[in-house]
Each structure stands twice: as C-alpha cells, then as structure tokens.
Amino acid sequence: MASTAAFLSTLAGSTSLGGATPTSGGGSGRSKTARFLRRRRRGGAVRAAVSGTEQAPETTKKKGGGGGDERVVQVHSAEELDGALRAAKERLVVVEFAASHSVNSSRIYPCMVELSRTCGDVDFLLVMGDESDATRELCRREGITAVPHFTFYKGAEKVHEEEGIGPDQLAGDVLYYGDHHSAVVQLHSRADVESLISDHRGEGGKLVVLDVGLKRCGPCVKVYPTVVKLSRTMADTTVFARMNGDENDSCMEFLRDMDVVEVPTFLFIRDGDIVGRYVGSGRGELIGEILRYNGVKVT
Numbered sequence: 001m002a003s004t005a006a007f008l009s010t011l012a013g014s015t016s017l018g019g020a021t022p023t024s025g026g027g028s029g030r031s032k033t034a035r036f037l038r039r040r041r042r043g044g045a046v047r048a049a050v051s052g053t054e055q056a057p058e059t060t061k062k063k064g065g066g067g068g069d070e071r072v073v074q075v076h077s078a079e080e081l082d083g084a085l086r087a088a089k090e091r092l093v094v095v096e097f098a099a100s101h102s103v104n105s106s107r108i109y110p111c112m113v114e115l116s117r118t119c120g121d122v123d124f125l126l127v128m129g130d131e132s133d134a135t136r137e138l139c140r141r142e143g144i145t146a147v148p149h150f151t152f153y154k155g156a157e158k159v160h161e162e163e164g165i166g167p168d169q170l171a172g173d174v175l176y177y178g179d180h181h182s183a184v185v186q187l188h189s190r191a192d193v194e195s196l197i198s199d200h201r202g203e204g205g206k207l208v209v210l211d212v213g214l215k216r217c218g219p220c221v222k223v224y225p226t227v228v229k230l231s232r233t234m235a236d237t238t239v240f241a242r243m244n245g246d247e248n249d250s251c252m253e254f255l256r257d258m259d260v261v262e263v264p265t266f267l268f269i270r271d272g273d274i275v276g277r278y279v280g281s282g283r284g285e286l287i288g289e290i291l292r293y294n295g296v297k298v299t
Helices: 004-011 029-043 078-088 103-118 133-142 167-178 190-199 218-233 249-257 283-293
Strands: 072-074 092-098 122-128 149-154 157-163 207-213 238-244 265-270 273-279
Touching: 072 103, 078 092, 078 122, 078 133, 092 103, 092 167, 103 122, 103 167, 122 133, 149 167, 157 167, 167 218, 190 207, 190 238, 190 249, 207 218, 207 283, 218 238, 218 283, 238 249, 265 283, 273 283
Parallel strands: 072 122, 092 122, 207 238
Antiparallel strands: 092 149, 149 157, 207 265, 265 273
16 A cells, blocks of 8 residues: 555645646656556456456446546546446446555556456446546545545445455455345345245245345455355355345344344344354355255264
C-alpha cells in the first residue's frame, strides 16, 4: 500500500487548467494515466479466483483513451462517479482508486480487469487520483488517503471498502457483495427461508446449508468463496443459501428466532428441521460439518 504522506503529496500538487500535472518529463495527468494502463496490460492478467459467473460483454471500452480493458470504465470527476452509481441502481459497483506512482495499484489492476470479464452483474470503475484537480477532489470527498483503495457501492451507498488487498481478497469481496449467478440461493426474508425449506422437505430432499452473516463482516466475506465453490461441487446432495441478517427487519427477526449471536453461522437443515450448526469461517471445519450432516464419516 502506498504511503499516506506520498499519496496526499501527489493529490496536493499544482495542476494547470488543462488538467496537466507537472512531472519530470512534463507530461500531463492523462498521459500518466495512459502509461499506467499500458504498464498493466504488459504485466499480464492475474487470474482471479472466480468462475462460473455470467460472461461479461467485451464491447465496452475504457474512457479517456486507456482503451481495451473491457468493462473497467475510467471516471474523471465526482459528477461522473455519481452518474455511474445512479445508473447502476442496485447492481454492485466496485471502484479502484489508484495513482500513477503506486506499484501496488499496478499489481492489483489486472485482477480487476479479469474480474470484469467474468462478473457480468458487477460494474467496475477506475479513478486515477493524481490525474487532475477533479480526481484529487473526488479522492478527498471519498476519504481516500492511500492506494490502491477499493470501494463497493450498492444503491449509490457505500457498503464496503478495503485498502492494500491482494487478488484473492478482492475476488472474495466481489463474490460476497455482488455475485448473484452462483448456485447459492439468496434469501431476503423469513418467507424466502420457509419456501426453500419446504422445497427440500420429505423423502429425497437435500441438506440445506444456510449461511447467515452481516453485510460488513470480515469473516463472512472470507468464507464466502468457499461456500460458492461447494455450492457447485456438492449440488447433487446439498443446497446452499445465504442471508444477511442486517438486510431488513424480517432477516434480523429470523436471526433472533434462530438464536444466532455470532456470524458467520451455518445452519444445517434436513427435512424441515435444524439438525446442527457451525459458527466460524474455517474452510476445513465447514466442509467437515457438511459431510457429517450428509452422512459421510470424517476420520
């Protein structure tokens, strides 16, 4: 993660009316942005730990002359960002705040490009903090003090943010906050839970694994990629579902009725009855419990 002092120093630099930022070579902020993007394309894409989601279209090009990074769209001002958030409505929007001098911004950007190709239900935006006065002001407004900084928005509201993360963490965050094309059933009310349980009640019904968490819970985010993978590999025997307890009053009431006091909590439901639960984010422990409640002996 780039140092706070260095980033703020860059944001405070003088800029001409045309958006030029003084550099040793006299180049403009837009020129530095173009070099930033070219360096990242030469570095090759980092393979993200996401698969099976809707394939993104490859016709949208980056604004501002960067070109060719598919669905990652560069924005140059607060007005452009606000417009993109309004247009997204309830879709997840992931914004990377970067800077041309930041090595770590350079390393993580290819991962975001790769995610943009595989996560068709997510909008990806790039803000170059040192490009112009307008982007510096945007960074100040959003409280960005170090890069790379990722902010997640839904319904034009900030739901999550991270600094200095790696590809696996970024992919996990995107899955948790925006993946609606996996085999994990998204539940938004008590009625949704009851309907799911009813669908898998009786002879031949599958084990239901209900992942209960909160929107801004770090361990919930950490374990969710495992849940997504298991939902695909165990589809013949197990149904995976997720509920965020703080989504609405109905969800919170369900958590209270189920005596959920820590998250993530996994409820194991068979033939309409809760037969067990696991509290925690350990991948091995979770898999072991699922196998046990599916009747597989774990030694």
